[in-house]
């Protein structure tokens with residue numbers, strides 16, 4: 001479904017160029033949920049943004065269902081994959097109601113039955129109709145992320161790209177949003193890529209996980225191996241040990 005080959009992304013910065021992603025290759029099958037983990041600055045978000053067409057690849061290719069994507073995405077390409085960001089407050093328009101924000105993508109894509117689609121989208125993310133004419137600041141963080149997820153799914157994409165979708169939320173709300181994403185993924189047969197620094201979040205939602213460091217993809221392992229602490233790279237073993245240590249400390 002998604003085929004990434006030799007992807008590199010270079011940014012122009014003061015004093016020259018910086019390579020955020022170097023020669024990354026992986027594939028995600030239709031209906032599969034793939035995770036990308038790594039420390040801050042390892043290039044995880046840049047891979048996701050390149051797939052979404054928000055940053056340009058300096059080398060390599062991105063293909064969806066065997067079709068190579070170009071830097072300029074067609075409306076069809078844009079509709080097919082939708083992104084949910086870490087901070088719903090930043091991704092939603094502060095002065096537009098939930099209703100308006102859900103209608104906007106429908107208008108851009110020229111889809112029919114907006115009334116019905118908005119009602120269905122709110123129901124799909126378990127938001128009661130009373131929130132429909134509220135503004136983002138009148139919602140809780142979890143409710144705002146539900147709106148952002150509804151806005152992504154209202155276009156019925158095949159691919160959902162998730163960039164740290166729960167890390168800006170209170171711990172008590174994180175599990176609710178993760179369970180919602182897991183349910184929607186299963187119900188709709190979505191292919192998804194989730195970026196997170198939190199191994200527990202990735203293990204909850206993904207079947208396979210790629211580990212990034214310094215812009216490179218170090219290894220790919222299945223979630224069972226991750227749970228058992230069976231990794232090839234010393235760096236991955238350190239990440240696993242750190243996340244287990246953290247959980248033990250926070251449980252104590």
Ligand SMILES: Nc1ncnc2c1ncn2[C@@H]1O[C@H](COP(=O)(O)OP(=O)(O)OP(=O)(O)O)[C@@H](O)[C@H]1O
Nearest residue numbers: 011012013020038039040041042043044045046047
């Ligand atoms: N638009 C940009 N311009 C210049 N440098 C950038 C840009 N976007 C990302 N970078 C740099 O690329 C590297 C990788 O960033 P990226 O955001 O992909 O990492 P990340 O693993 O997702 O980290 P985080 O979890 O902190 O977002 C970093 O060094 C970052 O500073």
